[in-house]
Amino acid sequence: MTLFAGSGAEILCEALHRCGASTLFGVPGDTGVTFYDALARRADLTHVLMNDERGAVFAADAYARRLNRPGVVEVSSGGGATFAVGGLGESYAASVPLVVISSDIHRGSRGTGALTETDQVALFSGVTKAQRLVERAADIPAALTDAFEEAVRGRPGPVAVIVPEDVLDETARVAVPERAVTAPHPGPDAATLVPIARVIDGAERPVIVAGGGVHLAAAHAALSALAGRAGIAVATSIHGKGAIDETDPMSLGVVGANGGRDYATGFVADADVVLLVGTRANATNTDSFRAPPRTGAVVIYVDVESPGRAGRNYPGATGLTGDAREVLTALDRLVQANPARHARIAGWVAQERAEWDRAADKRPDPSPALDPLRVIQRVHAMVPDGATVVADCGTPTPYLAAAWTQSSAGRRLLLPRGHGPMGYAHPGGVGAAYAEAERPEAGNTAVPVIVFTTDGSMLMAAGALESAARSGLPIIYVQFSNGSLGWIKALQAFYHEERFFQTQLSAYDAVAVAGGFGVPARRARDLDEFAELFAEAMASGGPCFIDVPVPDEHDCLPPVSSWHRAVTGTETARPVY
Incomplete structure (x- = not known):
């Protein structure tokens, strides 16, 4: 343990480093400017600029899942903190360890109706294991150490550390412990x-x-x-x-x-x-x-x-x-x-x-659209077993869960099933790519992260493509596009007599959207063309985007058991989660 003198923001950076953090994901805001000034002078902390706070949480979440250690996300008061809540719900439900650093308004402005004033302890209480409000710069090291340990203790999950902006400015001389955070392993009775x-x-x-x-x-x-x-x-x-x-x-x-x-x-x-x-x-x-x-x-x-x-x-x-x-x-x-x-x-x-493989081979061709199962099978055959895959809910999840076979153990298929949020995979791919670069066996850095997403999710999270392009990350985005909110449309088809309402999207140009963010993008018209585009993407070394037309889920059934029972008439009630 050594003494460290500096501002609260500088102490926060030092405490993050001493707790083993190397990468954090975030979006700058007014109350965190001092923290960013301190970060700019730290070569040992990498800050990854995301384009919304929910996406920053998803990136940190995927990073944490892949490395099996706490991810770190930084947000600011007001809209930054409230945006983060939507992402933290997934991490909390899925037991993913995160440390959330949230700057807050000046202590002297509390109760004045200041811009961005929010009771952050109350705000985060439903989506974090614990909340730490830091009132003095000297208390930052202990708060950080406690947060990292709490994040992995027992059932893991996010922990929020809230630091007012004037505490970030305050100077102090403090002891900063060196502590590698490891999860305890309690033995059985x-x-x-x-x-x-x-x-x-x-x-x-x-x-x-x-x-x-x-x-x-x-x-x-x-x-x-x-x-x-x-x-x-x-x-x-x-x-x-x-x-x-x-x-x-x-x-x-x-x-x-x-x-x-x-x-x-x-x-x-x-x-x-x-x-x-x-x-x-x-x-x-x-x-x-x-x-x-x-x-x-x-x-x-x-x-x-x-x-x-x-x-x-x-x-x-x-x-x-x-x-x-x-x-x-x-x-x-x-x-x-x-x-x-x-x-x-x-x-x-x-x-x-x-027998399962034989049945999968007999699935009817949904031409002119492509069968998501066939696309996933092609990708599986083209990438090494060690590849990391990040996916959204909806179309990608059931096919990947059933058909993406891992021939070695490890958490490399990252599917968000805590809450099943749309829009996870775009920023999650960014977090996974940074995690890949940090793994000890980083010879895998030549293998791209594969992201399976949907056109509905792109509408929620397209900004992460700019983050991927800015950093030149090796990510291949495979987007299943059917012009609908397909999962909900399937529920309407099976349980509400095909009364489709508010589940149809406009036919937007996803290739142009990705290209506009600086990600080379193409559309596949058949499986052979898809395979050619995917091979080119693997060789590129940077982010690439492939748009794939697929049918609605209710027209080409994924492996979702209740839907198969609905089609055969053996179960007519909508499943209860």
């Missing part, structure tokens, strides 16, 4: 593990449903070891995708209503023992609590936060508090090896995978 291990030993169809908590705990190796030795099938939520090598004999793929493979959902629905590990197990992840059902199977809920989460969605489940890696490692020491069960489940999985 050993007394509860032995009976759980015996239940697993006696199961016929055990399954683990792995969520984002497996990524946060870096529990990939522990998950694979337990599943392989004991013969336990593994399904994942969308956030958990990549928790296990998806070519592993025990891997079922994604389960649930959005992007779940039908056989994966069926296996979980019929399992006799289900371990829910680091997942919310909400209606989407469980196909409206069909997989697993709320009665019948033995459900064991592993969560780092508290056993109380077990009963929220699965009353009667056994709650086990502990870090996913520690729990899975401990269970692996206790369960019996079961090669016969492994062989039986692996044989079944191999058959089902092959």
